Every structure is written in structure tokens, then in C-alpha cells.
Amino acid sequence: MVNMLSIKNLHAGIEEKNILKGLDLTINPGEVHAIMGPNGAGKSTLGYVLSGRDGYEVTEGEATLNGQDLLDMEIEERAVAGLFLAFQYPVEIPGVSNMVFMKESVNAARIARGQEEYTAGEFLKLAKEACKQVQLPLDFLKRGVNEGFSGGEKKRNEIMQMILLQPSICFLDETDSGLDVDALKTVADGVNSQRSPERSFVVVTHYQRLLDYIKPDFVHILADGKIIKSGDASLALKIENEGYGFLGLNYVEEKA
Amino acid sequence: MTDEIDQALDKKYEAGFVTDIESDTFEPGLNESVIRRLSKLKNDPEWLLEWRLSAYNTWLKMEMPDWANLGIDEIDYQAISYYSAPKSMKDKPQSLDEVDPELIRTYEKLGIPLHEQERLAGVAVDIVFDSVSVVTTFRDKLAEAGVIFCPISEAIEKYPDMVKKYLGSVVPRGDNFFSALNSAMFTDGSFVYIPKGVKCPMELSTYFRINELNTGQFERTLIIADEGSELSYLEGCTAPQRDENQLHAAVVELVALDDSKIKYSTVQNWYPGDENGKGGIYNFVTKRGIAHTNSRISWTQVETGSAVTWKYPSCILKGDNSVGEFYSVALTRGCQQADTGTKMIHLGKNTRSTIIAKGISAGRSNNAYRGLVKMGPKAENARNFTECDSLLIGDKCGAHTYPYIESRNPTAIVEHEATTSKVSDEQMFLCQQRGLDPEKAVSMIVNGFCKEVFKELPMEFAVEAGKLLEISLEGSVG
Known part of the structure; x- marks a missing residue:
């Protein structure tokens, strides 16, 4: 079986600063992996490097998605190949309606897969359902992308996009940050509804709390650009109780 | 990303073809005898010659302002021909069947079928090719409503x-260098009169095309909305791709009498010149x-x-409670230069004006908003x-903003708000x-930026404007 996402000895950074220093990670279809770790460890960088953001340079190692060389693809090619990044701080695109934005996105993926584009009518139906699922009022479909949304609304909007795009691997970058308990639950429900034997998740978080709602199969500790410990859900609990101290990490805050 | 933008700033101009048609064209140059010759050709009444x-x-x-x-090479006004008309127009065609098929093909290529049955429902169009009006559609239907x-x-x-009363009443002959030039040499253009209390039953539209080499287009539009009437008017423009600069100096006058409404929309797509700034229309x-x-x-x-x-499409808000609006999207790329904006002259009580101007600059272009609000x-x-x-x-x-306020x-x-992003x-x-993909992304972001203006355009035009923007931005990112 081909691993869904396979990362081997990945070294990468930005502006000549090394951030990832030999990261290995293998994710199989249907698995949920949580990544925790101190600030500045490279958690967000991993998301950006995998999705191909400008400015991030890979100096060594490899990453494949369903057997395809991810690092050789353009940003949008990685996206239509099934990689989805839920942003920590989703940006606003004034004047571009959520509906138009998502329809174009979904259709770009459909074209890449050789499927028929959705008509406006077909898509509207799907979008309404997704909107309800993340408990956003329907007028959010008409509003500009993230335009004037609260922090929580932006995160729900990210999950709505994920639901509509049906990616094969979802990288959630601190999707729980800034959410109150109710919003957290809504977002987690959205994610859980998308769990399937074919779809995998990487959940980056600082807090065990999220993992009460999204049960991970594996928990990894990322520190100084490498995964230094992996375990099951109990590892997250241990960190919640003891901090990162037991791993010998007490130098990390200055790197934030 | 910037390098990629530069590399790819190479857009195709789809309206850049030349129509091969025999024309009667004046020798280049401007003097009294050229004006007399034009006036005679147009059968002007004596007052108009004067x-x-x-x-x-x-x-x-x-002197030219x-x-x-704007950085413009000196224009040699004696090197321009001031009149050109397709030969086939000499014996004014009475119906579309008599119009040169080559002309009809030109407009079909531009996506403007002249046959009424093929037109977008509800739009009447006047076609100006170089210096003459070729055809005006739906005239009978408009006449029923009393619309001229x-x-x-x-x-x-x-x-x-009517012409004598209103011509030059809004833009006087000596208003500025170009209006004076136009007043001396205007060759054709559109005229509209909406009678009292009539809501014009369809959109009216003029499509301007410059074809002939070294020819300027000097058209004049006069629109009169009588008391309580309403009208929506559209204007579109294209020209062939040529290495020489061509001059377009038009005058448009709108007269909105008491309680009337005039909506005037323009989609201007004259040839912008190549990526190095060679050729293009001076507008x-x-x-x-x-x-x-x-x-x-x-x-x-x-x-x-x-x-x-x-x-600088402007409004003189003379009557009490009158309203002026200006919604603008100006996109410049390559070496294009735009200095555009509006003047809102408030004279009457409780007059209101709104100005929404969106400038988009790409490539090495320069885009300026210049606006006057006078109370x-x-x-x-x-x-x-x-x-x-x-x-x-x-x-x-570059993007520049020059607001002038006099109260x-x-x-x-x-109130004035300005942003640059x-x-x-x-x-x-x-x-x-x-x-x-990056092109789609840019065009979507730009369309979003222009949304407030596009929503003011009539429906078919809004779609066209969105598409035009997409074509114009084609290749603006790598």
C-alpha cells in the first residue's frame, strides 16, 4: 500500500534560517495525527512547506502525497491533488464572495480530476449544507471571503471549505486557537464528520483540549525541527499535565 | 513574484485587427480650409460652420494642458488626419442591407452583431466607425416611445x-484645449432626446471604433433627458493594434432636466500600446x-x-436636490498612463454626490485619480x-491620488477616504x-476590489467588464 503522506528527512527553512531539520513522518489513509510542540518548533512551517508557500525552501529530504513527489508541484497542483491547509490566521479577500471563491476552488479540483464542473445551482445546494454544518448563517456565503468575520467565524469558514473540497489530507494549523468552547465543538464536529478510511488529518495544536473532541491515532512532539517523540493519545495528556519538561525541553520559549 | 509578473506582462489585445476597407480620408493637417471642407461634406448649416x-x-x-x-511626447496636430469614412458610406445606406458587409463582419468579430434580431434584447446601438456613424438599430421601436x-x-x-440650444451648453467650445479641438472638427457621434416623462424602453449604446491609420476620432455625443424622463446609456470603444499613437478627443454633454435620470456607462478598451509603450490610443x-x-x-x-x-466625467449640480455619481475602475498595465477622475460642482441646495474610484496598477504603469469637489x-x-x-x-x-476640495x-x-493596497x-x-492558478487568483482578487463599481453597471456590461478585466490581467502573474 502507498502511504498517503510520506515525509523523509525533511530539511527546510525561510531566508536561510533552518527550521525543519530532518523531519520524518508517515501517515496512512484514515489516520489522525496530532502534532504538538513548543512555539517556534516548526509546526506551521511544516504546513507551509508541504503546501508550497513562496519563500520556504527545502534543502534536503522528500515528501510524497499518494506516491507523487509533492515538492516538485506548484501550490495549486498540490491543492487539487488533495492537500488542504486550514490556516491559523485566514486572510480576507474583500469583495470576493465566499460562494464564488469556493465554487471556483471546488471546480478547479473537479477539473483536475476530470470531473464535470458543478453548476451554480448544484453548488449552492452543497454550500448551504456545509454552511449549516459549521453553524454559520447562510448569508456568509454571500459575504466577502473572511471579510469582517470574527476569529471564530474565520475558523468555521475554513472547515466549511474543507468539507466542500473533500481533500485527501487535511493539515489543520492551530484551528482551535482563539475559539470558545462552543465554537471548538462545532469545528471538531465538522472535522469528525469528514473522517473516513480514505481521508487523513494532521492536527497542529497546543492544547490537549482539542484532542478530547478529535481523537488522534498518533501524537507527535515536534521540537527544534524534528519529531522527537511519538505516541498515542496518552502522550498529549502527559504534556498537558507535565509540560514539555520531561522531554528535556526547557529552552524553547526564546525561539518563539 | 515580482519577476514573474514582469516576465508575463504580455497580454493579447483581442480587438487589435484592422478592417481592410476603402476609405475617403482627409490629408493630414488642420486649418480653416480643412474645417470648411468638413463642414461642407457634412452639410452643416451656416451657424455650425461659424x-x-x-x-x-x-x-x-x-496650449495643450x-x-x-502624464508623460506624453509632443503631439503634431498637423500630422493627423481629421476625417476618414468608409467609401461605401458616401451614399448613406438606408438600411443594414446596404451597409458594406466588411463593416458588418468587423462588428461581428468584436462581438457586436448589427442585425437587430441578434442583438442582446433591449439594447439599441449606434455604431461610429472612424469619423461616421454607420448604423443605428431599433430606431423604429424607439420612435414609438418618442425617443430620438x-x-x-x-x-x-x-x-x-434642439442641437443649437444645447450643443456646447455644458462643455463650452473654449472649455479646454481638447474640447476646442473637438468643437472645431467633430465629425459625428450620437444624439439622444428622451421626451418628458418617458422612461426609455431599452438601453441605448454607442460603439466607437477607430480603424484608419493616422486618423483621429473626434466624436460628439449630446444627450438630453427632458423633465421626468429616464435613460441608461452605454458606450464601448476599441481600435486596431498599430505602432503609431492615435488621437481620440471626444466630447460628451448630458443635460438632465428637472426630475430626470441619466445613467452613462463606459467600457473603454482602446488599444493600449505594446508592452514597451509603442503605439496605442491617446484618449x-x-x-x-x-x-x-x-x-x-x-x-x-x-x-x-x-x-x-x-x-474627468463631471457633474454640475445646478438644481436643488440634484445628485451626481461617479463610479470608476481604471486598470493600467504595461506602460499605460491614466490620469482620470471627476469634478462634482455643487451649486444648488441639498445637492449630493458620491465618488467611488478604483485604480489598479500593474507592470510599469502609472495610474492617477484626480478629483475636484466644489461647494x-x-x-x-x-x-x-x-x-x-x-x-x-x-x-x-505607481498609484497617485490628487483630491481637490473647495468649499x-x-x-x-x-468626506474623503483613500486607501492603497x-x-x-x-x-x-x-x-x-x-x-x-495565479492568474485566476489575481483576477478574482481584482474583481473583488472593483465590486462596488461593477454593481453599478447594467447587467450585460458588468459581465463584459469582468471578462475584460480578466483578459487585461492575463499574464500579469507568472
């Missing part, structure tokens, strides 16, 4: 009193409307073409709101991460 000559004499004493933020829509040369013949246009009591004039423009744009001493409780936003694509282009009435309120890397990344 009018032209007086404008010419005023023009001779004027140099206050705009015809070439201005025909109006001069058939409705001389020097004077557009102005006068708004009487309780009337409303609304200008909407989408400017994507021309090497140089110098254009006269009698403009009690007049209000203006101006919003002026610039969007930059890449790091070699002589303490009760008048003037860039298409941000974060926005691009979000779009691409969701599967959109």
Missing part, C-alpha cells in the same frame, strides 16, 4: 433648434453633465485601454462622499492553496 471656426480660433490660442501626471436616437449629423439636419475626453432640480446623473466607467487616458456659496446642506482606492500589482507601477458654504459636508502574498497563497 461655431466650428470660432472654436478653431480659440484652439489656436490655447500639462498639469496631468440618431447620429448627431442627422440631428443637426432634423432637429436643428483625451471631456465628459460633463448638468443636473437640474431633483435630477440625477450617474457616470460609471471601466477604463482598461488606451496608452494615455485623460478623462458653491448657495450649496446649503450639500454633501459629498469620496472613496478612492488603489491596488498595486508588482513593485514597478464656500459652511453647511456643506465633504497590494495584492498580498497571503491572499495569493490562500487562493492557490484552494486550487486556483
